Amino acid sequence: MSRLSATFARLQNEGRQGLVSYVVAGDPSPSGTVGLLHQLVAAGADILEVGVPFSDPMAEGSVIQKGHERALANGMSLQGVLDIVTVFRQEDQQTPIIMMGYANPIERFGYEAFAAAGAKAGVDGLITVDLPPEEVDAIDTALKAVALDNIFLISPTTPTARIETIVERARGFIYCVAVKGVTGSGNLDANEVARNVAVIRSKTALPVAVGFGIKDAASARAVAAVADAVVVGSALIDAMVRVTEHEPAATESQVHAAAVALLESIRLGMDSSPS
Amino acid sequence: MTIEITPELFASVPDAHGRFGHFGGKFVAETLMSALSDLEALYARLKDDAAFRREFDTDLAHYVGRPSPLYEASRLSDAIGGGRIYLKREDLNHTGAHKVNNTIGQALLAKHMGKRRVIAETGAGQHGVATATVAARLGLECHVFMGEEDIRRQSLNVYRMKLLGAEVVPVTSGSRTLKDAMNEALRDWVTRVDDTFYIIGTVAGPHPYPMLVRDFQSVIGREARVQSLAQAGKLPDALVACVGGGSNAIGLFHPFLQDTEVAMYGVEAGGKGLETGAHAAPLSVGSPGVLHGNRTYLMQDDDGQILDTHSVSAGLDYPGVGPEHAWLKDIGRVNYVVANDDEALAAFHRLTRVEGIMPALETAHAMAYAERLAAEMSPDEHIIVNLSGRGDKDILTVAAIEGIEV
Structure with a gap:
């Protein structure tokens, strides 16, 4: 059983919803990312989503965009992200890791070479924002060959017929985009999310994670009421940025602590949800 | 690439998936x-x-002012002393460009x-x-x-x-x-x-x-084809257009693609010179990748990050290029070449002084290459250059480069 399947099975047994944390590899620093990932797990993350920085992250809001820019300025690369996962795996063999990024760095690396390197490093799944089902055949073949899950986004604009096409190809879980917009958008409508998740569930038995626009315990609790997992990204990065803005001399552990504290509060909020 | 160039080939792209x-x-x-x-x-x-x-x-007729003229740049052609240069006057459109x-x-x-x-x-x-x-x-x-x-x-x-x-x-x-x-x-x-x-x-x-x-811009080439036959009595021997994203070039080239006797040159921004890395010439020195929704030639580093570009002209300052150009390069139908910043500036001044037509700095790249090309051609041959835009917008840039306060 894959780490992802095992995690969702465990969550179901425990009657809990999963918490997925997103940070950009190399932000705020390349040397700190492994430690931050371990801290996020300790704070309650069930699945780690690791952003692969790209120069032109067209689906990201400004908070994550700037994270990508900082990571690249710090010299982070796709190989660097794989190295981070390798080091993380030396101490944690249970927590699933999803890489999330854009097609070009992976295409440049080579789909087969990437799949092999990802599997070896201990990556469990991949979200490539700009590879919709129409463009995914080549990488899908490479990922399947090494049993890596290719995870697809379904958005509020995805027609029902298209949802069927997507879930046929999907593995691991479905990533349901909560809002029409970029990452970190506001105005999450819990009722609309509930409707969209219900449509997805009518088409697949795969677990459904909901992300985009979840920024605190209240929005996480609202979404957790209908989803199998909740993804938090921009809010964690924003929390870290605020520390540095307030106190430029803050240490890295102080910066990380802000993200960890926010994730703990979200975990607490979700687990207190009446389910 | 071993693809036979047939008229059907050009009508077959893009396919149902939008691929060239x-x-x-x-x-x-x-x-x-x-x-x-x-x-x-x-x-x-x-x-x-x-x-x-x-x-x-x-x-296009009543708001844009089409058809745009095909103008024989006689003084410029005489000065070069080779092939005749005709300008497809997209600069005369309403708003001043194609x-x-x-x-x-x-x-x-x-x-x-x-x-x-x-x-x-x-x-x-x-x-x-x-x-x-x-x-x-x-x-x-x-x-x-x-x-x-x-x-x-x-x-x-x-x-x-x-x-x-x-x-x-x-x-x-x-x-x-x-x-x-x-x-x-x-x-x-x-x-x-x-x-x-x-x-x-x-x-x-x-x-x-x-x-x-491409379809909307192809009016440029359709008109130019008719005008060339009427004014020069034959199809042009060569077409020249600048290429940033490539819309004015495709607009001129597309209706001529199956006329294999018509040579085509897409001119990218060589910036400070290809050897300096400060340019915007993905077709000349880039490699295939994915950006902005399509796979095409890009300027990128070994990690697949998109590189910063440089050109004196803002309109060519782009690290990618339209996917049809990428395909036309690979099948060998269009030649992609470069003109540097200083060559474009020289061509900007020359056309302004010799013909009284001030081209956009983007367009000046095409003029720079057309002059080189015309010099190697005979007077019974002719080139059509897409004069894609007028240069009024660029006069402050030109003045600043030359240290002149306007």
Whole structure:
């Protein structure tokens, strides 16, 4: 059983919803990312989503965009992200890791070479924002060959017929985009999310994670009421940025602590949800 | 690549997936996929619809001022002493460049879709102005995304857009030029996809944009073909156009693609010289990759990160290029060459002084190469250069480079 399947099975047994944390590899620093990932797990993350920085992250809001820019300025690369996962795996063999990024760095690396390197490093799944089902055949073949899950986004604009096409190809879980917009958008409508998740569930038995626009315990609790997992990204990065803005001399552990504290509060909020 | 060049070949692209050989496609976030499908379906229905064609042609005739003349640059040709140079005068279009051919077409599509808000990216500002113009005429809300660096160097066009009622949104991410403006426009579109039509300014982006922008711009080549036969008595021996994203070049080239005796040259921005790395010439020295919704030649590093570009002309300052150009390069139908900043500046001055026509700095790259080419040709041969835009917008840039205060 894959780490992802095992995690969702465990969550179901425990009657809990999963918490997925997103940070950009190399932000705020390349040397700190492994430690931050371990801290996020300790704070309650069930699945780690690791952003692969790209120069032109067209689906990201400004908070994550700037994270990508900082990571690249710090010299982070796709190989660097794989190295981070390798080091993380030396101490944690249970927590699933999803890489999330854009097609070009992976295409440049080579789909087969990437799949092999990802599997070896201990990556469990991949979200490539700009590879919709129409463009995914080549990488899908490479990922399947090494049993890596290719995870697809379904958005509020995805027609029902298209949802069927997507879930046929999907593995691991479905990533349901909560809002029409970029990452970190506001105005999450819990009722609309509930409707969209219900449509997805009518088409697949795969677990459904909901992300985009979840920024605190209240929005996480609202979404957790209908989803199998909740993804938090921009809010964690924003929390870290605020520390540095307030106190430029803050240490890295102080910066990380802000993200960890926010994730703990979200975990607490979700687990207190009446389910 | 071993592809036999037949007339059918050029009619076969893009295929149903929006691909030109290995290039093109629809590499976008899921949220945009249904908007692209809707656009594709609408365009498939309208492109051969007689009423739609009539609407488009009428606007081009009475609003843009088409057909644009094909002008023989006699003094310039005499001075060079080789092949004759003809200029396809897109600079005489309303708003001063070829860009308006496309914004008229896409605005009609927006109208048919009932979208009341249009957005655009712009580099030099010509596409932004052309979009703001059609938006004003149709009473549409218009937002133009423009890199902060380009806002600085194209201040005249920024003010023109504001006069036309558009909001110019400064883009401060990345290199603050055209590619970042396109990222930001895509982000806006994702957020407002229900009520917004994205008027892309070049033959790049996800399918169906490269196809429909090509179709709207092909009026340039269709006219030039007829005019060349009427005025020179034969097809041109060569076509020359500058290539940033590549819309003016495709517009001129496309109706001639099956005329294999017509040589074609797409001129990229050589910037400070290819050897310096400070240029915008992905077809000349780039490699295939995925950016802004399509697979094409890109300027990128070994990690697949997109590189900063440099050109004296904001409109060519882009690290990618339309996917059809990538394909035309690979099958060998079009030659892609470069002209550097200083060559373009020299050509800008020469055309201004010798013919009384001030070209845009983008266009000046095509002129620079056409002069080189004409020198190697005989007087019974002729070249058509797409004079894609006028240079009024660039005079402050030229003055600044030459240390002149205006």
